[in-house]
Amino acid sequence: MKFKIVYDNNKDIIRVRAGRAAFTTSEGYGLSQLLSQKKGIKTVKVSSTNGSIHIKYSGNKNRVFKYLANLKKSDLYEAEPTTEELSRETNNHYINKILKKIVGRYAAQLFLPTPLNIIKIVYESIPYIVKGIDSLIHMRIDVDLLDATSLAVTLSQGMFGPAGSIVFLLGLSEILEEYTIEKTKHSLENSLMLNINKVWIETETNEEVQIPFTQLKEKDKVIVRTGTIIPADGVIIKGNAEINEATMTGESLPVSKNVGKAVFAGTIVENGSITVEVEAINESTRINQIIDLIESSDKLKAGIQSKAEKLADSIVPWNFAITLLTYIITGSTIKAIAALTVDYSCAIKLATPISIISAMREASEREVVVKGGRYLEAYATADTIIFDKTGTLTKSCPEVAKVVSLGALSDEELLRQAACIEEHFPHSVATAIVNKAKELGLNHGEELHSEVEYIVAHGIATTLDGKRAVLGSQHFVLEDENVKITKEKEDIISENVDKYSVIYFAIDRVLEGIICIYDPPRDEAKVVLNKLRSLGIKDIVMLTGDSENAAATTAKLLGINHYRSQVLPEDKASIVEEIKEKGKKVIMVGDGINDSPALSAADVSVAMKDSSDLAREVADITLLRPSLNDLITIRLLSQQMLDLIHRNYKLILLLNTTFMALGLSGVISPSATSVLHNGSTMLIGLDSATSKNYEINESEIIDIE
Template sequence: MSTLRSWMNNRWTIPAVSGILIIAALVILQVSPIDTVGNIVMVAAAVVAGTRIVINAVRALRAKVIGIDLLVSVAAIGAIIIGQYWEAAAVTFLFAIGHALEAATLNKTRSALAELVAVAPDVAIVMRDGEQMEVSAGAVIMGETVLVKNGAKVPVDGEVIGGTGTLDEASITGESMPVEKMIGDRVFAGTVSRSGFLQVSATGVGADTTLARIIHRVEDAQDAKAKTQVFMDRFSSWYTPAIMVLALVVGLLTTDIVLALTLLVIGCPGALVISIPVSIVAGIGRAAKDGILIKGGEFLETSAKITAVAVDKTGTLTMGRPRVTDVVVLDKSMTREQVLTWAGRAEAGSEHPLARAILDAAVGEGLSVTGLPESIEPVPGKGIVVNTSGRRVLIGNLALLAQYGIEDTAAAARVADELAESGRTPMIVAIDDAVVGVVGVADEVRPDAAQMVTNLHAAGVKRVIMLTGDAPLVANAIASITGVGEVRASLLPEEKLNIVTQLQAEGYVVAMVGDGVNDAPALATANIGVAMGAAGSAVAVETADIALMGDNLLKLPEAISLARRTVNNMRQNIAIALITVTLLLLGVLLGGVTMSIGMLVHEASVLIVIINAMRLLRSHGRYTVGTSTISPPTEEHHEYTTALQHR
């Protein structure tokens, strides 16, 4: 019974049965002196293939939609009424087989989503009451310890609390190279252990894992409509009724019912309707496979038009893991350790990216920075002011000191300039009304940053601009290493927004790349907001127009290139569909194209459109320079990182 039900639900069952009946009818018509039996079998073939088409047409009419199914239904029923049984059977059979082929090939275009679903883990091994237990992945409790053995899938998002190993994170980040994991590192559900043994504390289970969010996002994105698709939907909403009116008029003027019915079949805008969504599904699926999440068709289409890219410095062009390189003492009554201690106590309540570097340096030297300040006042774009241990501590730039009336800043300004010129971020420390020192912090430039800038220009981006709140000298030092041509430094969040708005006013389509926190206003205002390293960040996955799941900067130009290929593919499909319909209509009106031939060509054009879109699923490769995807670090970059390592 289950086998029969499975066979009945198979997409090829109806075309197969209809095809067998057509062959039987043709044989009967050849051997039988009476055509009645053969005609009955031919009508049966048309009924088998056409019943579902008629049902779909009726459902569409109830929803006030005049679609392709209605055109085919009217043509087939009309052909039977006037005795054109072969035409009715051929049209419905070809339409049914075309529908089955479309479904099969459309499923192929969604292969990336299917692969993501396939890597979702089913079971997990957890520690309960001191014993290993195998449970379903969705039954893991937050905070439980999950064991990941060699060759097993990671069933949850979590943090490594014991053991070491390597994981294949291709399903999340698109990167094929295994990643080393040790205590404190994050792991993601759906990744695969290639070696070692890990104990993981679950921080995300079931629908709260990064993999689940990616699947949900890709699912939504593949169904989201681009602006061009919305236009095509509107076009087809009046095009289809127009074809029906044309067929009616031609039928009345020529009294040729066959010609009128043929026009109905030929005018089906099937390839036109499917031309855009199939490209969008394939393009977004390819991107997801490469670790690039694009929110939907509209954003894919906009990404193809990007002409200017604004990038944040910290965490984007740099590694985002700054460390203290210098502690310069300016108050002779203090020691280096005291300056670093006061700086650490002040930054204990700060959310600034550089605060962690100062705290880590102080703790690493065994200094006492425990506890929180009595009061904390962040000053956007300038620094932070705190009260701790009965003293007011300022840590930030010269603008912060000027705001609080600290005047003796000449020495601090000189040291800050020297540090900035060497690519470090200076953080001036003042206690009460006196400057006591300057802490220098540096963030290593990403090795692929310069290649990203080169690839962006190769992808058609005209301007790459660094927007940063850091000092101009530091920003210029990073720009010279990465090849960024324009630098806007010492910016407040609203100033970044203003620059993005200005670029848009000048006619640029702007992508903003940032961390989604300090850059939130600019990210929201830009035509496309891009989140870097979004793996594990629910907010980034859900809110960014494009989320790069790994920390590979080259994914950005790759995304823009893919968007442009997808839009070109859409245009090709539209051209194929329009040319096919135009030629068929001319063929019908001028004579020579029958109903069955027209449907055959029509279905062929639909398949050509789908196959053309499927080309997007192939890996296109990355930009190359010479024989390498990433050019070697420049001499200047080598000197910069070497200097950091030896200080």
């Protein structure tokens, strides 16, 4: 590739330009991915507009130049943009729109002849006046009516300067609102595309094989089991399942589907197992459907934003009343216009959503995905937090402490068979069992069992050599499956359980053995819990399906006074509802399929990084880093967001009251009041968007690796 060096700081950054025709936009994404894989290259930013390539590197820069020089046209390939690239493009797009708006405004004032400038202002006013007429026809006294009246009156009085200021500010607020929605969309897309890394497919010889998602193609037969996301559009050719299609339809209740029915990428199998013949692998189609759903819903609005909009509309009649009263008392049209052009509602409606999206942006930059502003508000004001234990308060990679055979199988064979069954399910305990078998070299050449059935929060059932085999909790194996246990086996189990979580394994109603799982608390857990208490969380509760011994041990280590053991999924949801009925505002933090009912029931829910697809789908907030420290980050950011909004309310009240008083007293002209009002509104909006409002001291979050 031929290129020209346009910047080199002789340290760690270079920028080269290959020319406009060097690569297309899609090839630019591929080029970025290709270079990012090279040794010594940290980050790559490309622009297809002029063929610019910005590279941050470490080590020898000549090696980087060599990479670029050796690139051939045939090496380029088309690719989809990463989340970071999409976010950067969105930011650049709206920054350019805002700059064009500002430059256009002042260029027109400086260079456009007055008659043409007046025509421009009148033309740009028409859409807002039409909105106001619509409000008037439908008897709504709202901000649209106030804006239209302000424009109509100032234009009719020949006050084109104030009219131009109003139009400019309204246009700017629309751009910022569009930006708010776009950023929210990208956050939602990111949360729904998490961790679709590998899928199970059925081969022509009916074997189950796991492959990378990127290798999935049309006509492949994908196997999707309970709690797993459907990776592509297709048709069910085997099995039946209850499918959560909330991402497509907005309906939270699962839909029953069987052979011949269509299923869609991004939906979740809540219960059952299906084989899907892939018809379309099109991420953009799925994302467009999600976007359509979000655009037609109210999910991205925080309650405080809705309140702000209602407050803004409720102030409008007072603006009209003050304007009319001013005219009656003074008889001055000029003073009345001064009162009309200074309104509180515009600043309130503009600053509040900007404050919310800036907080969401800050969360995103700290690798926390928030699905809407209302959830940040709920998180900031919550007084109770409920944790699932396994994989949330404890490490996301538990280990097998010991395997105890209680029947004919040896310890090694028991573990091998358990791993063969567990490898089909995305759960931290299942992963621990599979990893332990691999560590000991206990591999299986082919599947030992028939179709595997996952019973949410209980365990797994299948058939081994024609006999029913079950693997799971004590409640599931011994009670639900009626597996008999002798006094001798009870004594052996009692001697081994201690502080461990225990997985029971039975074949043909005979208890073959137990697998003891050691799941220590996360290193940062205790510090995080104490910090949350200092930030206003009054009660911390731990829920777990584990034994009393394991639950008590973890609770004692973390200083948790309230916990419940051997809890079923439906019990978790009931406990959340029970606490809410006491007037508490509840945060639920979880990671597993079994946490989903409780996540749905909470006022606001958080899914951990390695959560199941179903948990991420249900959760309102998703952490992208495997650390509880981000729970503190969200609390601080959300509280700072509310502080900023309340500060803006006070500032808007003070400034606009001052401007109106000056205008009514005749100290300043209507043009001046309009400029001061609109200018202060814009400054408050811009200030609300800055990162300085969300500065978090490192000492406030202690990260223990």
